[in-house]
Amino acid sequence: MTAEEAIDRINELLDSTDPDTVNTSMRIPKALREAAALAVSELGVAPSATVLAANALRMLLEGTVVLAALDLHFEKYPEARPSLADLAIALAEIEGSPLAQQPDLLLRSAAEIKRRHPHAEPQDVLVWAEAREYTAQEQKRTQAGQKGAA
Amino acid sequence: MNRLVLLDNEAVQALRDPAHRKHHHVIGYVLEAAKLRARSRAIRIAVPAAVRVEAGWDRTAPAWSSVNRFRIVDIPLDTEHANVAAGIAKRTGVSVADAHLGAAIRAAETDYVLVLTSDPDDMRLVAEGKRVDVVAL
Numbered sequence: 001m002t003a004e005e006a007i008d009r010i011n012e013l014l015d016s017t018d019p020d021t022v023n024t025s026m027r028i029p030k031a032l033r034e035a036a037a038l039a040v041s042e043l044g045v046a047p048s049a050t051v052l053a054a055n056a057l058r059m060l061l062e063g064t065v066v067l068a069a070l071d072l073h074f075e076k077y078p079e080a081r082p083s084l085a086d087l088a089i090a091l092a093e094i095e096g097s098p099l100a101q102q103p104d105l106l107l108r109s110a111a112e113i114k115r116r117h118p119h120a121e122p123q124d125v126l127v128w129a130e131a132r133e134y135t136a137q138e139q140k141r142t143q144a145g146q147k148g149a150a
Numbered sequence: 151m152n153r154l155v156l157l158d159n160e161a162v163q164a165l166r167d168p169a170h171r172k173h174h175h176v177i178g179y180v181l182e183a184a185k186l187r188a189r190s191r192a193i194r195i196a197v198p199a200a201v202r203v204e205a206g207w208d209r210t211a212p213a214w215s216s217v218n219r220f221r222i223v224d225i226p227l228d229t230e231h232a233n234v235a236a237g238i239a240k241r242t243g244v245s246v247a248d249a250h251l252g253a254a255i256r257a258a259e260t261d262y263v264l265v266l267t268s269d270p271d272d273m274r275l276v277a278e279g280k281r282v283d284v285v286a287l
Contacts (some may be wrong), residue, residue, distance in 0.1 A: 007219050014221075056190060062221060069219035070181055078170040082178035090178035092284050094153060094186070096262050100207025100283075122182060139213065 010065045012127060014058065014067055085110035090127035105129050153193040155183060157222065159247055160268035160287050162197060162205040166217050172287045173286040176266060179285075180220050192260075196251025199227040200235070200250035225254045237242070238276050 001009075036049040046052035076082045082090070085107045092100035099106060109129035113120045118129075157165070157176075163182070164172040179195070186193050197207070202224065209218055227235070227250055234253035237247060248269075255263055255277045263282045265273045270284040 004219075008215075011219065011221060052175055059190045060188055063184045065188070066184035066219070066221050067188065069216070070184065071179070073168075073177070073216060080168045080174050080177055082174045082181065086175060086178040086267065090175075090192075092184045093264055093283065094155065094179065094182055096151075096264075096283060133261075 001141060002066065007065055007069050007072070010061065014062060014065070083110070084114055084122065085123040085127060088129075091122040092126055095126075099126055099129050099133075102129070102133075105133065108132075151192070151262055153186075153262045153264070154258050155179060155193070155195045156225075156251060156254055156263065156265045157195065157197045157201065158251060158265065158267040158269070158273070159201055159205045159265040162178040162201065162207055162217075164287060165220070165222075166205075166207075166214065177287065179266060180222075184220075185233075194223055194260075196223045196225050196226045196254070198231075198247070198250040198254045202246045204245070204247040225250075231257060238278065241278075242275050244272055244276055248272050248276055252278065255282050258281050 012031055033049070036052055038048050039045045040047070041054060046055065088106045088110050089100065089103055091097075092106060106125060106129050109132060110120075110125045113128045117124065153208050160172075161176050164170040164176040167173060178190045183195050197205075207214055207217070209260070217270050225231070231250060231253040234256060235249035238244065238252040241248035242249075242252075244252070251265065251267075251273065252275075255265070255273075258280075262279075264285060265282060266287060268287045270286045271286045273282060
């Protein structure tokens with residue numbers, strides 16, 4: 001089975017509306033099972049531990065199968081890979097962050113953080129940009145306060 | 151927070167064609183959404199059926215197999231959406247695809263809707279007052 005075939009089959013299975021369930025012999029740590037049971041009974045995070053586990057597994061699979069498809073895509077088209085700045089802007093937009101309105105700041109921040117941390121993630125760029133923005137505003141406030149005192 | 155990212159025709163074209171000048175830009179949204187999804191965050195990327203028709207996106211055609219793997223879900227043009235879209239088209243004069251986008255925006259039960267589009271003004275127009283964020287391609 002090729003990676004493409006595996007991805008297509010996983011997607012097909014994830015989209016299946018087949019209501020059949022199956023008892024699995026999957027072994028999970030006892031403590032994890034107890035934690036899940038407590039989260040259900042005491043915190044109400046899901047109707048049952050089974051639903052909790054199935055939902056978590058579904059979301060993980062739905063995300064990772066797309067990431068696997070993107071890896072194949074970037075192998076074939078390396079130039080299609082977005083830059084760190086592209087990803088930071090996309091993340092800011094998706095998160096509804098006000099930083100999305102400052103693409104130049106995110107571009108600068110991505111370039112700066114990449115120089116210091118070559119493996120930085122888009123989330124790191126947002127934190128970096130937020131810190132820079134905060135520092136700049138604090139400096140302005142301080143300068144305005146000093147002018148006022150003078 | 152529950153998030154929905156919608157694609158217009160231009161976004162679909164950009165996604166399909168690696169040589170498109172905005173391809174890497176749209177791919178960035180697919181990548182970040184997938185990372186969030188894998189961390190159990192409630193986020194979906196979707197395409198209204200009428201947009202898919204306009205874009206020529208046939209899920210059975212081999213030419214679209216790569217895009218199919220990105221798990222972009224369909225928003226069907228069902229009775230309710232067709233009624234809302236018909237009203238939007240009549241009031242605003244936009245295309246059927248844009249009217250369906252408007253219906254999808256208005257029907258979204260998510261906390262946050264983001265549209266990737268080549269025409270931000272039309273998207274705000276078809277939203278008819280419903281809060282929507284727009285990314286201009």
